Amino acid sequence: MPHIDPEELSLLALYGAWLDEEGQRHLNSCDACSAEYAALRRAVDAMKTTPDSTSFEVPGPNVWSGIHRELGLSDATRADPLGPATGSATGSAAGSATGTETSKAGHTDPPEPGHPPAPPTDIRSVKKRPLGWQRRGTWLAVAAAGALVIAGGTLWNLNQAATPLARAELSPLAQHTATGSATVLESADGSRNLEVKLSKDEAQGYQEVWLIGTDLKRLISLGIMSSDSGTFPLPSDLNLDDFPIVDVSDEPLDGNPGHSSVSIVRGSLSS
Known part of the structure; x- marks a missing residue:
């Protein structure tokens, strides 16, 4: 969003x-x-x-x-x-x-006729601030x-x-039903962010967002997504033409930083 x-x-x-x-x-x-x-x-x-x-x-x-x-x-x-x-x-x-x-x-003038003097005020009752x-x-x-x-x-x-540069429709992979979208937004200062939104969180462990190269071998991890949406900053020198595939994986809590090979959704960016 x-x-x-x-x-x-x-x-x-x-x-x-x-x-x-x-x-x-x-x-x-x-x-x-x-x-x-x-x-x-x-x-x-x-x-x-x-x-x-x-x-x-x-x-x-x-x-x-x-x-x-x-x-x-x-x-x-x-x-x-x-x-x-x-x-x-x-x-x-x-x-x-x-x-x-x-x-x-040496004295004060008496009050004028028809104007009775004001009643005295107890100064102790006045709260000063x-x-x-x-x-x-x-x-x-x-x-x-x-x-x-x-x-x-x-x-x-x-x-x-924020200006949209590219968008990907994320489709479910095997044994999953979640769908979503990924949008690359460029701010006025030239920085870029990837906004990911899913219809639901289907991870058994935790979700991690990746960019995958056209050869399906090179991977860049953008970070963990703890809910059904997230915003991730992109490296300034990253060429999205080389890494156009957006992937959200289901990662187990095994201490392995690599991709689990279990993808929930995936899609290709296009401008």
């Missing part, structure tokens, strides 16, 4: 829920998707840190500027959330001026969201860039 949609990976990282069994199998066998998922999980786990367990260093304004630019946020959020708070100096000055006028007069952590939490939330967007965008580009 193609790589998992970035939105599905983000939801899986956030909520841990998975509804697609085929997607779960792909995640277990695909190095690219599992790496992206691990990065998203790290971003989510960072947001679960409590203020009592970790101390943070305040990042410089250039960090927020980069996040603001990457996410394309509006001018209303251009100011660094961890920068100097506006209005605090004004409030302090106003409070000082009021306090001066009160001390000069440091403003710095509130602002830091806001900054971290936006930073984590940015990480999810950027990581998801990277995987989206990976999906879009």
